[in-house]
Amino acid sequence: MVTLTKTEASSLSIREIGKSFPAPDDPLTSRPVLDGISFSLAAGELVSLIGPSGCGKSTLLRLIAGLDSADSGELLIGSDPITHPGAERGLVFQDPNLFPWLTVRRNIEAGLVARGVLRKKHEEVDEFMRLVGLEVFANAYPHHLSGGMAQRAALARALINHPKVLLLDEPLGALDAFTRMRMQDEVLRLWQARRTTMLLVTHDIDEAIYMSDRIMIMTSRPGKIERTISIALDRPRQRSSEDFLRLRADILNFLHLAGKA
Ligand SMILES: Nc1ncnc2c1ncn2[C@@H]1O[C@H](COP(=O)(O)OP(=O)(O)OP(=O)(O)O)[C@@H](O)[C@H]1O
Numbered sequence: 001m002v003t004l005t006k007t008e009a010s011s012l013s014i015r016e017i018g019k020s021f022p023a024p025d026d027p028l029t030s031r032p033v034l035d036g037i038s039f040s041l042a043a044g045e046l047v048s049l050i051g052p053s054g055c056g057k058s059t060l061l062r063l064i065a066g067l068d069s070a071d072s073g074e075l076l077i078g079s080d081p082i083t084h085p086g087a088e089r090g091l092v093f094q095d096p097n098l099f100p101w102l103t104v105r106r107n108i109e110a111g112l113v114a115r116g117v118l119r120k121k122h123e124e125v126d127e128f129m130r131l132v133g134l135e136v137f138a139n140a141y142p143h144h145l146s147g148g149m150a151q152r153a154a155l156a157r158a159l160i161n162h163p164k165v166l167l168l169d170e171p172l173g174a175l176d177a178f179t180r181m182r183m184q185d186e187v188l189r190l191w192q193a194r195r196t197t198m199l200l201v202t203h204d205i206d207e208a209i210y211m212s213d214r215i216m217i218m219t220s221r222p223g224k225i226e227r228t229i230s231i232a233l234d235r236p237r238q239r240s241s242e243d244f245l246r247l248r249a250d251i252l253n254f255l256h257l258a259g260k261a
């Protein structure tokens with residue numbers, strides 16, 4: 001039996017990260033994408049990252065996931081340097097990326113199978129399917145699922161590895177507006193149940209305000225953290241409260257001014 005309220009989060013520290021890629025029009029020239037990015041997430045914090053397309057948000061998540069390495073700077077999970085991918089860092093993308101030939105249960109088990117721990121952790125599979133409300137669909141295939149259900153399966157697949165940090169790259173971006181709002185509540189419920197540290201990339205300012213403890217705003221490439229805003233609103237949050245709308249106007253205004261500059 002999994003203890004769903006167990007705290008298993010870890011802090012995350014990013015210090016002076018720099019990353020360049022070859023320029024598309026001149027591959028011999030390197031073009032900076034991230035320039036001196038520094039921030040920290042406390043264990044159990046939910047922080048959103050917003051910024052213009054191409055500013056390096058996904059690149060940053062890939063570096064934290066250990067799928068690529070930085071040119072300079074330091075990335076730490078707790079006090080351990082990040083050097084390669086690890087099960088303690090989960091990554092969920094906009095596309096749920098489920099294996100179409102596997103049932104929901106087998107998809108959720110996939111990480112356990114890859115790590116050779118399925119036998120030991122077998123009973124957790126049912127717990128996690130219940131956690132995301134998919135137990136009835138255990139034997140269904142991905143093409144039987146709605147977009148929101150498929151994304152819930154992808155979240156369960158990431159959470160079953162007990163990540164200490166969950167990296168979410170526009171995880172709700174492909175959903176319609178109503179499903180998206182319901183899924184925001186789902187993700188918040190999972191976060192409250194597991195208290196995993198979460199870093200959420202989103203283009204949706206309302207989503208960032210509704211969900212986060214803090215919002216970090218990045219500038220266009222080379223990406224830097226331009227501003228960090230703490231969201232001190234009580235949860236559950238009211239999307240149309242005065243404080244919510246004031247924050248929304250403030251961020252929109254800032255992005256507009258940042259765009260002009
Ligand atoms: N492997 C790569 N090789 C070369 N250039 C890359 C590579 N990965 C990313 N880039 C470039 O780095 C920049 C940042 O890309 P990234 O995907 O991180 O942006 P993003 O902020 O996630 O954008 P979006 O909001 O559109 O998802 C882009 O200009 C992109 O072309």
Ligand SMILES: [Mg+2]
Pocket residue numbers: 057058059169
């Ligand atoms: Mg991206």
